[in-house]
Amino acid sequence: MNNVTQIVQKVRQAHWRVQRQWIGLFLLGLVAVAMVAGIYLNVTVRATLAGREILLLQSSIADNQLKNSDLETQLASLSSIQSVQQRAQDQGFQPADPTDIVYVVVPGYSRRTVVDLSTPGNSASKVPALLPEYTESLFDWLTRQLTSSTPAGGQP
Amino acid sequence: MKRPNFWRYLTVAAVMALAGLAILVQLVRIQSSPEVAGITGQGTYVWKTFYPPRGEIYDRHGNLLAGNKTVYEVGLDLTVKPDPQTVALAAQMAMGMDPAQTISRIENAAAGTQYIVLKDFVPPEQYDQLVKLQTAARSDPSGRNLDALHFKAHLMRSYPENDLASTVLGFVTEDNHGYLGVEEKYDNILAGIPVTELVPADPRRAIDYPSIPAGQTIVLTIDREIQASVEHILDNALATTGAVSGTIIVMDPRTGEILAMTSSPRMNLNNYQDVGQIFPGETPFDRAISEAYEPGSVVKILTMASALDSGVVKPDTVYLDNGIIYVGGVPIRDWDGGAWGYQDMTGCLANSLNVCLAWVSTQMGNASFYSYMQRFGLGHPTGIDLAGENPGRLKLPGDSDWYPVDLGTNAFGQGVAITPIQMMMAASALANDGKMVYPHVLYGQVQNGRQSNMTPQVVGTPISADTAHTITAMLANSLEQESSTALIPGYRIAGKTGTAQIPIQDGYDPTNVNVSFIGWGPADDPQFMVYVWLEKPQTNKAASVVAAPVFKQVIEKLVVLLNIPPDVVRLQNTGR
Numbered sequence: 001m002n003n004v005t006q007i008v009q010k011v012r013q014a015h016w017r018v019q020r021q022w023i024g025l026f027l028l029g030l031v032a033v034a035m036v037a038g039i040y041l042n043v044t045v046r047a048t049l050a051g052r053e054i055l056l057l058q059s060s061i062a063d064n065q066l067k068n069s070d071l072e073t074q075l076a077s078l079s080s081i082q083s084v085q086q087r088a089q090d091q092g093f094q095p096a097d098p099t100d101i102v103y104v105v106v107p108g109y110s111r112r113t114v115v116d117l118s119t120p121g122n123s124a125s126k127v128p129a130l131l132p133e134y135t136e137s138l139f140d141w142l143t144r145q146l147t148s149s150t151p152a153g154g155q156p
Numbered sequence: 157m158k159r160p161n162f163w164r165y166l167t168v169a170a171v172m173a174l175a176g177l178a179i180l181v182q183l184v185r186i187q188s189s190p191e192v193a194g195i196t197g198q199g200t201y202v203w204k205t206f207y208p209p210r211g212e213i214y215d216r217h218g219n220l221l222a223g224n225k226t227v228y229e230v231g232l233d234l235t236v237k238p239d240p241q242t243v244a245l246a247a248q249m250a251m252g253m254d255p256a257q258t259i260s261r262i263e264n265a266a267a268g269t270q271y272i273v274l275k276d277f278v279p280p281e282q283y284d285q286l287v288k289l290q291t292a293a294r295s296d297p298s299g300r301n302l303d304a305l306h307f308k309a310h311l312m313r314s315y316p317e318n319d320l321a322s323t324v325l326g327f328v329t330e331d332n333h334g335y336l337g338v339e340e341k342y343d344n345i346l347a348g349i350p351v352t353e354l355v356p357a358d359p360r361r362a363i364d365y366p367s368i369p370a371g372q373t374i375v376l377t378i379d380r381e382i383q384a385s386v387e388h389i390l391d392n393a394l395a396t397t398g399a400v401s402g403t404i405i406v407m408d409p410r411t412g413e414i415l416a417m418t419s420s421p422r423m424n425l426n427n428y429q430d431v432g433q434i435f436p437g438e439t440p441f442d443r444a445i446s447e448a449y450e451p452g453s454v455v456k457i458l459t460m461a462s463a464l465d466s467g468v469v470k471p472d473t474v475y476l477d478n479g480i481i482y483v484g485g486v487p488i489r490d491w492d493g494g495a496w497g498y499q500d501m502t503g504c505l506a507n508s509l510n511v512c513l514a515w516v517s518t519q520m521g522n523a524s525f526y527s528y529m530q531r532f533g534l535g536h537p538t539g540i541d542l543a544g545e546n547p548g549r550l551k552l553p554g555d556s557d558w559y560p561v562d563l564g565t566n567a568f569g570q571g572v573a574i575t576p577i578q579m580m581m582a583a584s585a586l587a588n589d590g591k592m593v594y595p596h597v598l599y600g601q602v603q604n605g606r607q608s609n610m611t612p613q614v615v616g617t618p619i620s621a622d623t624a625h626t627i628t629a630m631l632a633n634s635l636e637q638e639s640s641t642a643l644i645p646g647y648r649i650a651g652k653t654g655t656a657q658i659p660i661q662d663g664y665d666p667t668n669v670n671v672s673f674i675g676w677g678p679a680d681d682p683q684f685m686v687y688v689w690l691e692k693p694q695t696n697k698a699a700s701v702v703a704a705p706v707f708k709q710v711i712e713k714l715v716v717l718l719n720i721p722p723d724v725v726r727l728q729n730t731g732r
Contacts, residue, residue: 026172026173027172033179033180037183065209067226069209069223069226072223073224073314076219076220076317077316079219080316081317081320082318082320085384095716097712098644098645098722101716101721103721105729111719112217112719114216114217114375115217116607117214117373117375117602117607118605
């Protein structure tokens with residue numbers, strides 16, 4: 001019995017075992033720090049890349065706005081009243097006067113109305129550019145999930 | 157017991173611990189180092205101005221009247237030591253710039269200057285040429301390249317219809333400020349609000365960039381086809397009559413929407429720099445709203461409407477016109493100096509008798525007559541949404557320059573200064589059941605993809621609906637009785653000519669007159685109102701000869717473009 005106790009004490013108190021435990025703990029800490037640093041670096045790089053992409057997209061949007069404006073103005077120039085009248089004349093048309101016109105009743109005909117420049121599907125513009133998942137904290141997300149999963153009302 | 161490898165283990169552990177510590181220290185140092193922060197932009201902010209694109213202007217059918225086009229700012233980065241000769245040569249070849257001046261600007265730039273703007277608002281063709289030169293210069297064996305040239309694209313105002321509706325639109329200068337017309341009146345909403353903000357240089361914080369809303373797009377009440385037709389008619393009228401200037405306005409009397417408005421001269425808005433040459437001195441940019449004049453007999457319709465409404469006369473009231481009437485001791489005569497005998501009120505209007513209308517105003521008396529004139533808006537700006545409106549002048553009893561004779565002369569449109577748009581607004585009451593409408597050119601504005609339209613406004617009811625119907629019928633009858641040259645077959649039109657002397661320093665110009673015509677139709681359901689004014693016509697001095705035919709040309713176009721069938725067809729279709 002004593003022999004067994006001595007052996008256990010020697011194993012427990014062996015210097016190499018204590019050292020190995022310390023080294024193991026130290027390496028564990030180092031790995032943990034390295035992991036945090038790696039994750040931090042990864043997130044930072046991704047955020048930076050996303051930021052650069054946003055800037056590039058903003059620049060691209062600005063370029064496209066310029067091009068759109070140019071094209072719109074060019075189109076308006078090509079379809080200006082002078083151009084249209086000239087093309088019509090070249091094709092043999094001439095302006096109508098009241099005596100040229102025969103009026104007939106067309107059921108359902110409605111007069112030309114004033115333009116409405118509202119964007120079709122305008123409601124889409126209400127969708128935020130960034131989804132909340134990208135801006136809210138974990139707590140916010142949890143709260144939202146809990147709130148959204150709450151039944152709105154009793155169903156029969 | 158001492159293990160033989162103890163120191164080895166300890167050394168390795170210490171080295172690894174130091175290495176780990178070094179990594180941590182380096183991480184912290186990088187994060188907090190101002191030098192690195194400067195490189196990455198982390199924590200630093202830069203001032204940046206965001207210019208929203210200017211809102212566009214459309215006519216009522218969606219045709220673009222004012223848009224934007226891309227131009228370039230050409231700048232030079234002085235930090236890379238550009239060769240002045242090479243830059244000057246390129247600037248001369250592409251943009252026609254004086255080489256000596258370019259070299260001087262580069263060489264004499266203030267110490268520390270990093271960037272100078274060689275030229276702004278460079279058109280795309282010149283920009284393309286510069287880019288080609290820059291590309292070609294890179295392969296120059298002498299090494300004198302053009303890499304110091306920098307280009308920054310931005311928008312500037314463009315008017316694809318050139319001079320169409322120019323007096324309505326106004327123009328925008330290079331500093332993005334609107335002048336005159338719609339561009340000035342709605343400059344705030346068209347230009348948007350440039351925003352200068354501190355924005356993070358750190359790309360990770362790009363999301364913090366502000367969102368700058370573009371200027372609002374607006375839709376005008378102007379109809380491009382009607383506008384073009386009216387301008388063409390006015391140009392022809394000026395050429396054939398020798399008139400100094402002219403104005404034509406087309407309005408919907410039910411809503412006050414201006415369908416067309418033009419006056420001479422007009423200018424190509426893309427060349428706004430010429431404004432000083434085209435409108436020298438005091439020449440108004442838009443005579444329709446800015447030039448008050450004595451309109452003459454067209455004011456008789458307001459006098460007669462007031463008298464009918466106040467019950468002083470009825471259409472069948474007979475007046476003996478003996479050719480002269482004294483008001484305030486001053487004799488007033490008819491336009492031909494003759495005596496027209498017994499005339500009912502329709503006859504007074506049809507023959508445009510000054511004596512008769514002066515009698516009508518004296519029957520009303522000062523208080524009633526001027527009360528009506530003020531209710532018609534004379535002497536006050538209409539508030540039309542265009543910059544530069546003239547309020548005109550209606551002298552009132554008690555004013556230092558008012559004399560009793562003014563009661564008589566004002567009745568037939570002399571001694572009172574009004575603008576064409578004031579006359580239109582006042583007459584809208586006659587065509588619109590007694591309701592006077594606010595004249596305007598803005599139909600709607602588009603914000604965040606939604607168009608909100610303006611609601612027509614009634615600014616007063618100076619006369620009753622019955623009076624409005626009566627005066628309209630009287631005017632339509634008078635045009636038919638005289639077989640006016642303003643009429644077109646199939647349509648019953650109400651209207652009145654106006655021939656007015658032009659006041660000069662010592663009385664009235666003996667040789668020149670202003671001729672006008674105001675009318676609306678169809679008489680039973682007015683859908684348009686037209687005002688024509690020609691200043692100092694040379695071929696003839698009678699409005700019935702000069703202005704009425706112009707009015708006729710306008711309504712010939714209007715009934716086609718507005719899809720208004722002849723009265724017979726229209727009344728059949730409406731079951732009347």
